[in-house]
Amino acid sequence: MRTAFGVETVRAAERELMARLPEGALMQRAAAGLAAACAELLGKVYGSRVVLLVGSGDNGGDALYAGARLARRGAGVAVVLLAPERTHAGGLRALRAAGGRVSAAPERDIAGARLVLDGIVGIGGRGGLRPEAARLAGLAAASGAFVVAVDLPSGVEADTGEVRGPAVRADATVTFGAYKPGLLVDPAQERTGAVRLIDIGLDLPATADLEALQYADVAALLPVPGAGSDKYRRGVVGIAAGSARYPGAAVLAVAGALRGGAGAVRYVGPAADAVIDRYPETLVHAGPPSKAGRVQAWVVGPGLGDDAERVRDVLAADVPVLVDADGLRLADRATVRARTAPTLLTPHAGEAAALLGVDRAEVEAARLASVRRLAEAYGATVLLKGSTTLVAAPGGRPVRVNPTGTSWLATAGSGDVLSGLAGSLLAAGLSPVDAASAAAFLHGLAARLAARGAPVGAQDVAEGVRGAWREVVAG
Ligand SMILES: NC(=O)C1=CN([C@@H]2O[C@H](COP(=O)(O)OP(=O)(O)OC[C@H]3O[C@@H](n4cnc5c(N)ncnc54)[C@H](OP(=O)(O)O)[C@@H]3O)[C@@H](O)[C@H]2O)[C@@H](O)CC1
Numbered sequence: 001m002r003t004a005f006g007v008e009t010v011r012a013a014e015r016e017l018m019a020r021l022p023e024g025a026l027m028q029r030a031a032a033g034l035a036a037a038c039a040e041l042l043g044k045v046y047g048s049r050v051v052l053l054v055g056s057g058d059n060g061g062d063a064l065y066a067g068a069r070l071a072r073r074g075a076g077v078a079v080v081l082l083a084p085e086r087t088h089a090g091g092l093r094a095l096r097a098a099g100g101r102v103s104a105a106p107e108r109d110i111a112g113a114r115l116v117l118d119g120i121v122g123i124g125g126r127g128g129l130r131p132e133a134a135r136l137a138g139l140a141a142a143s144g145a146f147v148v149a150v151d152l153p154s155g156v157e158a159d160t161g162e163v164r165g166p167a168v169r170a171d172a173t174v175t176f177g178a179y180k181p182g183l184l185v186d187p188a189q190e191r192t193g194a195v196r197l198i199d200i201g202l203d204l205p206a207t208a209d210l211e212a213l214q215y216a217d218v219a220a221l222l223p224v225p226g227a228g229s230d231k232y233r234r235g236v237v238g239i240a241a242g243s244a245r246y247p248g249a250a251v252l253a254v255a256g257a258l259r260g261g262a263g264a265v266r267y268v269g270p271a272a273d274a275v276i277d278r279y280p281e282t283l284v285h286a287g288p289p290s291k292a293g294r295v296q297a298w299v300v301g302p303g304l305g306d307d308a309e310r311v312r313d314v315l316a317a318d319v320p321v322l323v324d325a326d327g328l329r330l331a332d333r334a335t336v337r338a339r340t341a342p343t344l345l346t347p348h349a350g351e352a353a354a355l356l357g358v359d360r361a362e363v364e365a366a367r368l369a370s371v372r373r374l375a376e377a378y379g380a381t382v383l384l385k386g387s388t389t390l391v392a393a394p395g396g397r398p399v400r401v402n403p404t405g406t407s408w409l410a411t412a413g414s415g416d417v418l419s420g421l422a423g424s425l426l427a428a429g430l431s432p433v434d435a436a437s438a439a440a441f442l443h444g445l446a447a448r449l450a451a452r453g454a455p456v457g458a459q460d461v462a463e464g465v466r467g468a469w470r471e472v473v474a475g
């Protein structure tokens with residue numbers, strides 16, 4: 001599991017460790033890791049031109065000490081100071097002693113640099129970059145130099161991933177002690193480049209603020225039928241989706257469900273012919289969901305139109321229910337809150353905005369806060385779709401972020417496949433958080449496998465799920 005911790009937690013762990021170490025030791029660990037990463041990126045350090053953008057705090061100190069290490073190895077290092085009178089004094093002394101210099105012509109130095117280190121601001125930052133810092137970040141972006149963010153791209157919010165003003169766009173980020181949530185959540189995540197974690201020996205709490213499943217975590221969650229399994233013991237998932245107008249949504253939700261590990265898929269609704277035509281293994285039923293026979297979990301909503309009655313009927317079932325698409329519009333909040341079996345809501349940003357009564361842009365800007373708010377408001381687990389899909393449960397447990405997302409998934413019907421897949425995992429017995437995050441992981445990987453650099457449709461994604469599953473199990 002990859003974990004991320006908020007600023008307060010990281011600072012507390014740093015204080016605790018600093019009290020046991022000689023003064024400055026932690027910064028030296030950070031700088032050593034940073035310099036090593038930069039040397040690796042440069043390939044040849046000797047003769048390389050490096051520019052440090054240095055602000056008033058310890059983030060600048062890290063950059064200065066790393067710059068000193070690179071200067072000792074023969075790099076030509078120039079530093080641009082944003083607050084000359086408040087620069088980290090020890091770091092600047094070390095840089096000068098190693099042969100580095102303070103830039104007299106920042107524009108020229110940045111234009112000629114191979115590597116720019118962004119030490120403007122780290123976890124002490126508030127809000128977007130100030131004008132002079134923003135100007136320098138712009139010059140760095142325009143120069144074609146490789147930009148390495150120190151701890152995090154300056155200007156992004158470490159705790160939330162929000163980007164409320166100008167911010168550095170890095171090609172790589174070297175972060176210290178722990179991943180910060182903002183490095184994994186959009187929109188900030190788009191600005192980090194590849195992230196490398198330097199272990200500086202922090203002792204962190206067992207419970208993270210954010211976590212991202214890795215291959216082995218997903219493999220451990222996926223259901224495997226035993227010798228004694230029959231289709232009912234493997235779980236039956238019910239799909240209440242589709243309408244005369246949108247039969248395709250039913251077909252795609254069933255396609256996802258058939259790949260999710262449940263023993264059988266039951267379809268209820270007016271698109272039974274289309275479903276059977278494509279997937280004859282589906283059990284179909286034309287009446288209300290409550291009369292369809294036993295299921296271990298329901299999916300309700302994709303392509304449903306305005307059939308509020310089907311949503312009410314499904315929500316009355318005492319099994320886990322996944323609500324998606326039209327179902328989100330039709331589900332009554334008090335009914336969801338009153339359910340005793342778990343509920344999983346799977347909105348995209350626009351649907352989440354409608355549920356929260358805010359603008360879509362506000363959800364997209366504050367994804368972490370939005371998914372947490374929705375989970376509390378509905379007393380339900382919420383999967384917020386996006387290129388960094390988030391899963392939150394009510395009650396403040398760590399939020400999960402999916403690491404396999406790809407922009408190829410922004411294609412019609414791919415959400416229907418995801419709801420079928422997650423519903424199937426629910427029916428197979430996974431908790432809502434595990435079902436949602438394992439489904440998002442498989443779904444993202446399936447899209448990548450299916451796409452391999454070319455556009456994909458939702459059916460391709462559904463067909464890619466088996467390959468993704470195999471890849472996960474193989475590690
Ligand atoms: N603690 C440790 O042991 C270790 C810490 N480490 C490192 O220290 C970093 C944290 O250092 P830090 O606490 O000194 O804060 P930091 O991020 O440098 O900000 C400093 C100042 O910037 C300013 N500023 C704020 N917002 C701004 C903005 N938008 N645009 C421009 N400027 C802005 C504001 O000053 P102001 O001008 O408001 O007085 C603020 O006080 C951490 O990220 C890691 O790199 C590692 O070495 C490992 C060991």
Ligand SMILES: [K+]
Pocket residue numbers: 059118119120121122149150151152153154
């Ligand atoms: K930085």
